[in-house]
Amino acid sequence: MSANFTASPFVGKTFGVTVEHLCKSYGESAVLHDVSFEVRPGEIYAIMGPSGSGKSVLLKQIAGLETPTSGSARIGNFDAADPATRNQVRLALVFQAGALFNSLSVYDNLALYPREHRLCDEAGIRDRVMHALHILSLEKSAGKLPAELSGGMKKRVAIARALVMEPQLLLYDEPTSELDPVMSATLSEIIATLREQTAVTSIVVTHDSNLALSIADRISILMDGRLRATGKAAEFKNHSDPVIANFLNPVIDLQNPRFKQLEQSHE
Amino acid sequence: MKQCLAIIGHLGSALLLLGRSLRFTGTLLRQFPRFVEQCYLIGYTSLPIVTILLFFIGSVLALQSGYSMENFGAKQFIGTLVGLSTVRELGPVMVAILIAGRVGSAITAELASMKVYQEIDALITMNIPPERMLVLPRLAAIIVMMPVLTLIGILCGWFGGALTCQYTHSISIDSEVYFTALKQFMKNRDVADGLIKAEIFGFVIVLICCHLGLSTRGGPREIGASVTRAVVTSLIFILVLDFFVTKGLLLVP
Ligand SMILES: Nc1ncnc2c1ncn2[C@@H]1O[C@H](COP(=O)(O)OP(=O)(O)O)[C@@H](O)[C@H]1O
Ligand SMILES: [Mg+2]
Numbered sequence: 001m002s003a004n005f006t007a008s009p010f011v012g013k014t015f016g017v018t019v020e021h022l023c024k025s026y027g028e029s030a031v032l033h034d035v036s037f038e039v040r041p042g043e044i045y046a047i048m049g050p051s052g053s054g055k056s057v058l059l060k061q062i063a064g065l066e067t068p069t070s071g072s073a074r075i076g077n078f079d080a081a082d083p084a085t086r087n088q089v090r091l092a093l094v095f096q097a098g099a100l101f102n103s104l105s106v107y108d109n110l111a112l113y114p115r116e117h118r119l120c121d122e123a124g125i126r127d128r129v130m131h132a133l134h135i136l137s138l139e140k141s142a143g144k145l146p147a148e149l150s151g152g153m154k155k156r157v158a159i160a161r162a163l164v165m166e167p168q169l170l171l172y173d174e175p176t177s178e179l180d181p182v183m184s185a186t187l188s189e190i191i192a193t194l195r196e197q198t199a200v201t202s203i204v205v206t207h208d209s210n211l212a213l214s215i216a217d218r219i220s221i222l223m224d225g226r227l228r229a230t231g232k233a234a235e236f237k238n239h240s241d242p243v244i245a246n247f248l249n250p251v252i253d254l255q256n257p258r259f260k261q262l263e264q265s266h267e
Numbered sequence: 268m269k270q271c272l273a274i275i276g277h278l279g280s281a282l283l284l285l286g287r288s289l290r291f292t293g294t295l296l297r298q299f300p301r302f303v304e305q306c307y308l309i310g311y312t313s314l315p316i317v318t319i320l321l322f323f324i325g326s327v328l329a330l331q332s333g334y335s336m337e338n339f340g341a342k343q344f345i346g347t348l349v350g351l352s353t354v355r356e357l358g359p360v361m362v363a364i365l366i367a368g369r370v371g372s373a374i375t376a377e378l379a380s381m382k383v384y385q386e387i388d389a390l391i392t393m394n395i396p397p398e399r400m401l402v403l404p405r406l407a408a409i410i411v412m413m414p415v416l417t418l419i420g421i422l423c424g425w426f427g428g429a430l431t432c433q434y435t436h437s438i439s440i441d442s443e444v445y446f447t448a449l450k451q452f453m454k455n456r457d458v459a460d461g462l463i464k465a466e467i468f469g470f471v472i473v474l475i476c477c478h479l480g481l482s483t484r485g486g487p488r489e490i491g492a493s494v495t496r497a498v499v500t501s502l503i504f505i506l507v508l509d510f511f512v513t514k515g516l517l518l519v520p
Contacts, residue, residue, distance in 0.1 A: 086394040093392045099385035
């Protein structure tokens with residue numbers, strides 16, 4: 001299983017992602033409607049959208065954790081929903097809530113992947129893990145259990161755990177949502193640097209327009225389960241669609257507050 | 268009707284889970300630390316309660332049979348009765364019930380919380396099959412520990428019966444008489460039957476509890492619901508299987 005992967009760091013192919021006419025519903029409620037887009041190999045692709053618009057659900061379909069109701073998600077030429085794909089593509093997903101292994105220390109959380117796949121000996125694993133912890137300023141927390149960490153630290157551990165995997169496809173679910181501004185900027189730099197060094201394809205789901213506009217090659221906006229716009233990052237700096245401009249740059253207006261507008265529209 | 272289908276569905280997926288787990292049997296050796304950890308959790312930590320429980324069951328059995336066998340003047344055969352019923356029935360069943368309540372509930376709670384907090388999803392994206400890392404070591408541990416626990420429990424039951432016979436005034440059977448009677452009608456086959464039963468119960472409990480834990484959906488509240496369901500299902504399975512396995516074993520010459 002692990003034989004397909006090169007043990008040496010930062011080597012290997014990268015994969016593009018193709019999502020075609022993807023629909024997903026849970027019982028009666030439809031979450032994603034006919035979503036199509038293509039992420040090229042080595043690209044940083046940002047998906048933005050209001051909360052509840054289906055971004056996490058979309059990532060689950062790409063990661064193969066769920067099967068689309070119709071349509072497909074493909075990684076390279078492999079069907080994302082097929083379990084065998086995971087033997088071909090090394091994929092890492094940074095979960096929105098971290099999804100750390102609560103019974104393992106931070107160090108063991110990071111070491112689990114290389115240990116299970118026998119990528120290198122304990123000394124090599126230690127190097128890799130400490131390097132990842134160092135990048136995210138977590139060395140001091142190596143011995144702690146996830147329950148002893150703050151929300152932002154958990155998020156950083158989750159990111160470090162993904163970096164240790166040396167993935168060929170990296171999916172981030174709101175990676176900066178619980179980080180302070182400096183750590184958010186650091187993370188943007190990490191994502192960009194990683195792509196330069198390893199050509200890893202990254203899909204970043206985020207609310208952080210600073211991150212998306214500064215490092216993403218292309219951006220898609222997902223609203224109510226539909227893609228509202230797709231384009232180069234530069235196109236979104238001053239977008240012509242008022243809904244998108246409002247979403248990316250919501251000006252606080254005390255004269256005419258949004259909740260008042262909503263109240264009036266209900267009357 | 269709907270519930271019947273649901274039960275059959277669960278049975279099917281539990282068997283599929285077993286199949287997927289057994290595919291990784293070859294990895295057991297390199298997962299040895301995990302196996303040892305599970306043996307400790309399943310076996311060692313259950314030991315005190317198994318000994319106490321079976322000790323008192325043997326004692327009560329001796330008291331009750333002393334009372335009823337007095338009528339036949341067959342008190343010297345109390346040892347036979349206590350010995351055989353602990354080996355063939357009460358030992359395996361009581362240990363199984365304990366394991367369902369103590370170990371099964373813990374397994375379901377742990378796996379269900381891993382499922383709810385997306386740890387299982389994380390394992391899957393990391394291409395580490397949960398069957399290999401979580402289910403297989405537990406199944407292996409119960410196979411090893413269940414006969415050990417049952418055997419220890421049975422011995423405690425015998426011992427409890429002997430003490431009661433000797434020191435209860437109304438019975439006053441010397442433990443030498445008790446153990447002679449016990450040995451006289453005890454065959455190796457009886458011990459084997461008891462251990463086979465225990466082994467089947469333990470295996471089924473762990474499989475059910477793993478399956479119900481991993482198939483938990485929804486929020487934290489579902490963890491509790493899954494645990495309850497796992498314990499109740501295990502108890503039902505123990506008692507129903509008990510009848511059929513006993514019947515089957517009695518048919519084997
Ligand atoms: N397992 C599920 N079952 C039913 N509905 C779900 C499930 N997961 C997500 N949803 C629904 O899908 C919608 C989008 O959720 P999500 O993708 O988590 O939003 P976000 O864009 O904030 O990540 C929400 O309305 C949510 O209620
Ligand atoms: Mg989300």
